[in-house]
Amino acid sequence: MDKAEKLELKKVACRARMGIIEGIHAAKAGHPGGSLSCTEILTYLYFKKMKVDPKNPKWEERDRFVLSKGHAAPALYAVLAERGFFDPKELLNLRQIGSMLQGHPDLKKIPGVDMSTGSLGQGISAAVGMALSSKHFGPDFKVYSVLGDGEIEEGQVWEAAMFAANKKLNNLVLFVDNNNLQIDGSVDEVNSPHPIDKKFEAFGFNVICIDDGNDFDKIEDALSKADKSDKPTAIIAKTVKGKGVSYMENAVNWHGAAPNDELYEQAMAELKEAYAKLG
Amino acid sequence: MEEVKSVATRVGYGTALVELGKIRDDFIVMDADLAAATQTGKFKKEFPDRFYDCGIAEQNMMGIAAGIAATGKKVIVSSFAMFAAGRAFEQVRNSIGYPHLNVIIGATHAGISVGEDGATHQCCEDIALMRTIPGMTIINPADEVEARKAVYAAMELDGPVYMRFGRLAVPVVFDEDYKFEVGKGTQLKEGNDVTIIATGLMVKEALEAYDILKNEGINARVINMATIKPIDKDIIIKAAKETGAIVTAEEHSVIGGLGSAVGEVVGEEYPVPVVKLGVYDTFGHSGPAVKLLDEFGLRAANIAEKAKKAISLKK
Numbered sequence: 243m244d245k246a247e248k249l250e251l252k253k254v255a256c257r258a259r260m261g262i263i264e265g266i267h268a269a270k271a272g273h274p275g276g277s278l279s280c281t282e283i284l285t286y287l288y289f290k291k292m293k294v295d296p297k298n299p300k301w302e303e304r305d306r307f308v309l310s311k312g313h314a315a316p317a318l319y320a321v322l323a324e325r326g327f328f329d330p331k332e333l334l335n336l337r338q339i340g341s342m343l344q345g346h347p348d349l350k351k352i353p354g355v356d357m358s359t360g361s362l363g364q365g366i367s368a369a370v371g372m373a374l375s376s377k378h379f380g381p382d383f384k385v386y387s388v389l390g391d392g393e394i395e396e397g398q399v400w401e402a403a404m405f406a407a408n409k410k411l412n413n414l415v416l417f418v419d420n421n422n423l424q425i426d427g428s429v430d431e432v433n434s435p436h437p438i439d440k441k442f443e444a445f446g447f448n449v450i451c452i453d454d455g456n457d458f459d460k461i462e463d464a465l466s467k468a469d470k471s472d473k474p475t476a477i478i479a480k481t482v483k484g485k486g487v488s489y490m491e492n493a494v495n496w497h498g499a500a501p502n503d504e505l506y507e508q509a510m511a512e513l514k515e516a517y518a519k520l521g
Numbered sequence: 522m523e524e525v526k527s528v529a530t531r532v533g534y535g536t537a538l539v540e541l542g543k544i545r546d547d548f549i550v551m552d553a554d555l556a557a558a559t560q561t562g563k564f565k566k567e568f569p570d571r572f573y574d575c576g577i578a579e580q581n582m583m584g585i586a587a588g589i590a591a592t593g594k595k596v597i598v599s600s601f602a603m604f605a606a607g608r609a610f611e612q613v614r615n616s617i618g619y620p621h622l623n624v625i626i627g628a629t630h631a632g633i634s635v636g637e638d639g640a641t642h643q644c645c646e647d648i649a650l651m652r653t654i655p656g657m658t659i660i661n662p663a664d665e666v667e668a669r670k671a672v673y674a675a676m677e678l679d680g681p682v683y684m685r686f687g688r689l690a691v692p693v694v695f696d697e698d699y700k701f702e703v704g705k706g707t708q709l710k711e712g713n714d715v716t717i718i719a720t721g722l723m724v725k726e727a728l729e730a731y732d733i734l735k736n737e738g739i740n741a742r743v744i745n746m747a748t749i750k751p752i753d754k755d756i757i758i759k760a761a762k763e764t765g766a767i768v769t770a771e772e773h774s775v776i777g778g779l780g781s782a783v784g785e786v787v788g789e790e791y792p793v794p795v796v797k798l799g800v801y802d803t804f805g806h807s808g809p810a811v812k813l814l815d816e817f818g819l820r821a822a823n824i825a826e827k828a829k830k831a832i833s834l835k836k
Contacts, residue, residue: 302593306591306592308588348619348620349591349620350620350621356591357587357588357591357620358615358616358619358620360615361611361615361616363580364580364584364587364611364612364615364616365584366584367580367581367583367584367585367587367588367612367616368584368585368587368588368591368616369588370581370584370585370588371584371585371586371587371588371589371590371591371592371596372588372589372591372592373588374549374573374585374588374589375588375589375592375594376592378549378571378594379547379592379594397580398578398580398581398584398612401575401576401578401580401581402581402584402585404576404578405575405576405578405581405585409573
């Protein structure tokens with residue numbers, strides 16, 4: 243990734259953040275905190291990593307993506323729109339009656355969504371199933387999935403991890419969006435999943451830790467290491483919940499709340515300023 | 522008298538998987554450490570490269586199946602009814618049902634006739650649970666022949682299918698030329714005094730109840746309802762109109778199963794008495810299966826009693 247490419251990715255991520263905030267504000271509901279924390283991961287995957295074709299979203303050979311932390315749907319929708327799967331104007335219909343943009347991702351309704359998710363712990367199993375399907379039936383593709391750090395408190399995550407390692411699904415790459423906050427508080431206080439890296443290691447994964455999951459260079463580096471693995475990979479990415487909107491950053495109360503008009507204006511002003519600075 | 526062969530429906534399921542495996546290779550079979558019991562072990566032996574064991578992790582198995590199906594491939598997953606429909610209910614609902622994916626769930630060891638394992642394994646709620654999932658097809662075969670034919674039919678369906686099989690060897694009811702059709706009830710005996718609608722191992726009991734009633738001068742119609750969802754409304758409404766009273770018989774809770782499904786149709790379309798025979802809101806317990814069926818009143822004599830009650834309720 244050269245400088246120009248990285249700048250372009252930063253711009254995409256910033257526009258996606260605006261899309262997230264606009265959609266959630268219009269819906270008066272949604273999950274901004276965990277959407278903003280994984281925006282760079284999704285942006286990198288859809289713009290630099292994954293083999294996809296927005297004109298042919300069901301292309302059989304495409305790489306798959308499963309948003310296991312399905313409540314970060316606004317981030318996925320914003321990135322898919324940026325990538326050309328549908329008109330970004332759709333983002334304003336988030337969570338509305340008749341809209342394809344359901345509160346959580348729906349594979350039947352939304353072009354580019356590979357799996358319906360929302361009930362935590364379930365997406366990872368579907369991702370594992372897709373990886374197994376590729377190994378068994380072909381064609382060759384990779385499967386990427388993003389999990390929340392709170393989500394991995396679900397037992398099903400570890401059932402899936404055990405299976406993926408046992409079946410040597412090295413075409414599976416998981417991200418744990420480690421923003422350290424869940425609805426009831428910090429993950430350490432609620433029911434600590436730490437140490438996350440050692441758990442995935444013990445389950446037979448190739449584990450890569452990155453100390454800034456909102457940094458494109460670090461995401462790129464981790465993903466290229468994942469490509470060389472003979473095991474499934476788990477990338478434990480330290481991120482900032484609410485990243486990019488000052489009052490949402492590291493604030494647990496912005497897990498699942500929409501900004502009022504005043505705070506919406508402030509968030510958009512901050513994001514527009516950040517965008518302008520990118521040049 | 523010709524001796525009737527007894528075979529468990531799960532055996533028909535296992536046989537059909539192997540037969541299908543020989544003629545097509547576009548599907549995977551999975552189990553959760555119960556391959557010998559569910560009979561998927563036969564497929565595993567024959568086609569080890571097309572069989573995946575998920576270990577004791579049914580929730581993950583349902584999710585993996587959803588993922589495979591989401592790539593456009595066919596998959597059959599097996600466990601006991603208790604764990605497939607019960608433990609993994611929400612995975613079936615959200616990962617398979619909501620996206621309407623082509624997953625066949627082969628659930629064995631359903632009902633009280635599990636026997637000695639007792640209440641924790643005697644699933645009498647699975648039909649009720651699966652019936653609430655939009656787009657789910659539910660098939661509960663009466664014997665080994667129907668079980669085999671139903672597996673073939675399920676492979677051709679679009680969307681999720683829940684197939685219910687038993688552990689206990691039960692008498693074979695159907696000939697090899699029996700034609701199974703998803704969503705269609707089959708009238709096995711003609712009669713106009715009352716209709717017995719039965720499913721699973723209760724079909725054989727219903728046929729015996731027909732004889733009991735016949736000896737008492739009552740002409741019962743007998744219908745095999747293998748597909749519980751989508752339910753065959755036409756055959757039910759016709760029975761309500763022509764016989765004026767219905768008995769349902771199932772090895773399942775009377776809450777939410779076949780009896781409820783029939784009652785819903787009759788209540789809305791052509792109200793006549795519907796008397797349900799099944800497990801009455803109670804847990805099972807350990808014991809030999811055949812004795813449990815006696816104890817829980819899942820026998821021909823019990824159906825005949827309920828039939829007379831239904832007739833007495835006619836206006």
